[in-house]
Amino acid sequence: MMMLAAFLLPLAAVAVIASAGAAVPAAAHRVRRATAIAAPLTTVPAALLCVFDAGARLEVPWLLFGSEFHLDPAARALTLITALLYGAALMAVSWAKLRDAEKGSGALSAFLLLCFVGNIGTYVAADAVSFYLAFALMSFSAVGLVIHYRSQEARRATRIYLIMSVVSETAILAGLILTASAGGYRVADAPAAVADSEFTTLIVVLLLIGFGVKAGTVPLHVWLPLAHPAAPPAASAVLSGAMVKAGLVGWLRFLPLGEMAMLAVGYTLLGLALLGAFAAAVVGVLQRDPKVVLAYSTISQMGFITALPAVGLLVPELASATITAAVLYAVHHGLAKGAMFLGVPVMKHFGTGRTRWLVAAGLVGAGLAVAGAPLTSGAYGKYVSKETVEGITFVGADLYDLLPLVATGSTVLLMRFGWLLWSAERHPEHRPAGELASWLLVCAAGIAVPWLVGMHWLGAGGFSWEAGPLWDATWPLLLGLAVGSGVWLLSARGWLPGWVERADGSALQPGDLVVAEESVGAQTAQGAASVLEAAHQGATTVRESALGLVTRWGDRAEGAIDGGERRLAPWAASGAAVLVVLTGSLLLLAGGWLL
Numbered sequence: 001m002m003m004l005a006a007f008l009l010p011l012a013a014v015a016v017i018a019s020a021g022a023a024v025p026a027a028a029h030r031v032r033r034a035t036a037i038a039a040p041l042t043t044v045p046a047a048l049l050c051v052f053d054a055g056a057r058l059e060v061p062w063l064l065f066g067s068e069f070h071l072d073p074a075a076r077a078l079t080l081i082t083a084l085l086y087g088a089a090l091m092a093v094s095w096a097k098l099r100d101a102e103k104g105s106g107a108l109s110a111f112l113l114l115c116f117v118g119n120i121g122t123y124v125a126a127d128a129v130s131f132y133l134a135f136a137l138m139s140f141s142a143v144g145l146v147i148h149y150r151s152q153e154a155r156r157a158t159r160i161y162l163i164m165s166v167v168s169e170t171a172i173l174a175g176l177i178l179t180a181s182a183g184g185y186r187v188a189d190a191p192a193a194v195a196d197s198e199f200t201t202l203i204v205v206l207l208l209i210g211f212g213v214k215a216g217t218v219p220l221h222v223w224l225p226l227a228h229p230a231a232p233p234a235a236s237a238v239l240s241g242a243m244v245k246a247g248l249v250g251w252l253r254f255l256p257l258g259e260m261a262m263l264a265v266g267y268t269l270l271g272l273a274l275l276g277a278f279a280a281a282v283v284g285v286l287q288r289d290p291k292v293v294l295a296y297s298t299i300s301q302m303g304f305i306t307a308l309p310a311v312g313l314l315v316p317e318l319a320s321a322t323i324t325a326a327v328l329y330a331v332h333h334g335l336a337k338g339a340m341f342l343g344v345p346v347m348k349h350f351g352t353g354r355t356r357w358l359v360a361a362g363l364v365g366a367g368l369a370v371a372g373a374p375l376t377s378g379a380y381g382k383y384v385s386k387e388t389v390e391g392i393t394f395v396g397a398d399l400y401d402l403l404p405l406v407a408t409g410s411t412v413l414l415m416r417f418g419w420l421l422w423s424a425e426r427h428p429e430h431r432p433a434g435e436l437a438s439w440l441l442v443c444a445a446g447i448a449v450p451w452l453v454g455m456h457w458l459g460a461g462g463f464s465w466e467a468g469p470l471w472d473a474t475w476p477l478l479l480g481l482a483v484g485s486g487v488w489l490l491s492a493r494g495w496l497p498g499w500v501e502r503a504d505g506s507a508l509q510p511g512d513l514v515v516a517e518e519s520v521g522a523q524t525a526q527g528a529a530s531v532l533e534a535a536h537q538g539a540t541t542v543r544e545s546a547l548g549l550v551t552r553w554g555d556r557a558e559g560a561i562d563g564g565e566r567r568l569a570p571w572a573a574s575g576a577a578v579l580v581v582l583t584g585s586l587l588l589l590a591g592g593w594l595l
Contacts, residue, residue: 003058003069006046006120010113013042017106032106039109040090040438046120047083050076054457057126064133068126068186074327075123077453078249081334082123082242084445086116088438089234092342095434108232111144115238122246126187128176131253135172135246139165139214142243145235146227157226160514164213164223171210172250178203179254187253195259204265207254215247216302217269218276222514225287228295229510233345236291237442240298241338245330248305252326257312258319266313270394273310274402277303281409283508285416290424292510293417294340297370297410301333304385304406307399311389318388325388328454329381332369335446336378339366340417342439347421349429350436362443363421367414369446371477372407377450379473380463382407384454386472404476411480412487 013035020031049056054076058069071079093109118141121134143165147158179185182203184193194203213220224244228236256262277300284296308326312319343363351359365376372378382403389399454460463469490496 002045002049002053003056003071003124006049007117009042009045010039010117013039014110014113017110020106036090036106036109037094039113040087040094042113043083043087043090043116046079046116047087050080050083058124064129065185066127067130069121069124069130070126070187071124073457073459074249074252074323077327077331077457078123078242078245078334079120080453081331081445081449082116082119082238082245084442084449085238085241085334085338086112086119088338088342088442089238091434091438091441092234092345093232095438107144108148108235111141111148112235112238114138114141115145115243119238119242119246122249128180128185128187128190131187131250132173132176135214135250136169138243138246139169142227142235142239145231145239147230148232148235149230151230153226154230157223157230160511161223161227164220167220168210168213171206171213173210175203175206175210175254178206184254190254191256191259194254195256200256200260201262201265204255204262207250208265208269211247211250213247214244214250215306216244216276216299217247217306218272218279218299218303219513221276221280221299222511224299225292225295225510225512226514228298228341229289229291233291233341236294237338237341240294240341241334244298244302245334248302248309248326248330251309252323255309255313257309257323258316261316262313266310267394269313270307270310273303273306274394275303276300276306277406278409281406281413283512284413286508287416287510288420289510290344290417290420291341293413293420294337294344295510297413297417298337300406300409300413301337301370304403305329305333307403308385308388311392311399314392318392321388324458324460325381325385328384328450328458328460331453332377332381332446332450335442335449336366336369339363339439339442339446340370342435342442344421346436346439348424348427351422352426352428355436362440363418366443366446367418368477371410371414371480372473373477374470374473377446378407380451380454382473383463383469384460404472405479407473407476408480408483411477412484415481415484 016035017032020028020035049071054071054073056071060067090109090112093112115138118134118136118138122131122138125131125134143158143162146161147154178197178199179190179194182193182197182199184190194200197203208217209220213223216224224240227239231239251257280296280299280303284293284300287293287296305326308322308329312322340363343359343366347359347363350356369376369378372382386400386403389403392399394402455462487496
């Protein structure tokens with residue numbers, strides 16, 4: 001019953017917001033506003049389900065081909081953080097409704113609720129059709145979040161997001177059809193079915209591409225740095241904290257992890273994961289919008305997480321441990337990154353006066369967690385992940401030594417984010433509101449939830465408090481602080497290239513690869529237009545030349561005909577006489593032949 005309520009309550013709120021105008025036109029705004037304000041409560045059943053009903057099942061035999069939903073440990077952990085993030089995002093949105101009675105139609109709340117239903121549906125779906133429909137609902141409902149402000153940047157981001165979503169959905173649909181046809185209709189049977197299929201490699205490649213778009217895997221990540229700055233901060237929090245994790249879950253559910261080794265695919269995915277983890281940090285530091293910097297931080301962190309299922313493809317014996325580590329790290333990252341995105345408007349509105357130090361402490365704490373500082377959930381997630389992949393090498397380097405360097409890049413990125421946010425313009429609010437309360441809720445959850453989930457729900461074990469692990473969590477941050485401080489000193493002395501000193505996004509624009517693709521596309525279109533214009537001009541010239549030639553020959557022919565007529569005019573009577581003589585001769589000849 002609780003699982004059913006987790007789906008139906010948000011959908012009921014969406015139905016009220018959508019139909020309010022038709023049902024009660026005079027009071028439509030008040031109904032939508034009241035429903036949007038109450039919307040955070042619709043995420044409560046999902047949170048209660050995770051806390052009190054572990055292992056819950058729901059079967060709906062009359063829906064589609066028979067739908068099944070199951071709250072296994074991974075789904076339980078991810079559904080909990082999703083409920084917390086969406087609840088906080090909806091609270092932040094409802095704060096605007098309370099502050100301005102004439103603001104908004106409830107559309108943003110409605111799209112958030114649709115995304116929430118799709119998001120938790122991907123976690124608890126136990127069959128391929130339900131999973132795909134939930135994933136599609138989440139993906140296409142997110143369009144309403146990206147386009148919300150209707151600005152030119154939002155429209156561009158939405159176009160790119162839609163293109164990438166269609167690519168994603170097409171690849172996933174093809175992969176899941178092949179999976180189901182191989183006997184993997186139920187999610188629990190999918191890995192073995194994919195491993196036994198004659199199209200194993202094709203299925204895996206399709207799923208890697210399809211889910212890689214949502215997970216922000218290089219080079220499919222291009223929508224993320226554009227969608228985040230375009231969307232409202234509350235929407236960015238769920239995009240980065242919860243939605244990207246749906247791509248990870250797709251891999252964990254359907255790839256043949258633990259069933260077979262796929263060295264070529266595994267090393268390719270691992271290479272792309274590490275490329276994203278390190279390259280995103282470089283590109284992100286050169287941006288000037290705090291939300292774009294956070295978007296590249298998400299790409300970097302998702303690269304770290306993606307390395308774990310890649311190892312599961314390389315070494316089947318490690319699959320179970322890598323799945324646990326990936327889920328734990330996703331829980332930590334979802335809450336920490338959600339707190340940072342929600343913290344952008346909180347700093348803007350409450351970063352002055354009595355609340356200034358509270359806001360600063362919360363953002364610094366969330367940043368330290370993302371970087372993996374000791375005593376934080378990030379340190380716990382990184383510790384479990386590193387222990388899982390110890391001994392796995394890539395191009396001669398041990399992952400145990402490579403992965404900590406991701407924290408170095410994260411530290412530099414977060415230093416850049418902190419500077420941009422601290423120096424940004426403030427618009428103070430003098431009364432506490434839902435925006436601040438929801439952010440504090442996520443900050444508090446980020447401190448405690450990953451530890452509780454990891455040790456009690458996932459069985460990931462605890463963190464070692466010995467000197468070695470503590471130092472392993474510390475030195476990457478110290479290195480990042482040294483690199484960031486060194487770059488600042490070089491910039492202050494004018495020893496850096498101008499494009500590095502500006503760091504305004506002009507050297508490497510948000511979207512990086514898509515900017516180059518758009519440029520090539522524009523040049524190609526311009527070249528094609530030039531060719532078509534030249535062809536059109538050439539055809540026009542040929543047509544005009546042909547018409548001129550025909551006209552000249554026509555004039556000459558007409559003149560010749562007129563001259564002939566003038567010359568033959570005096571012969572008209574003679575011609576008639578000749579015709580009479582010829583006719584008489586023919587008649588005489590015919591008569592003689594008959595006689």
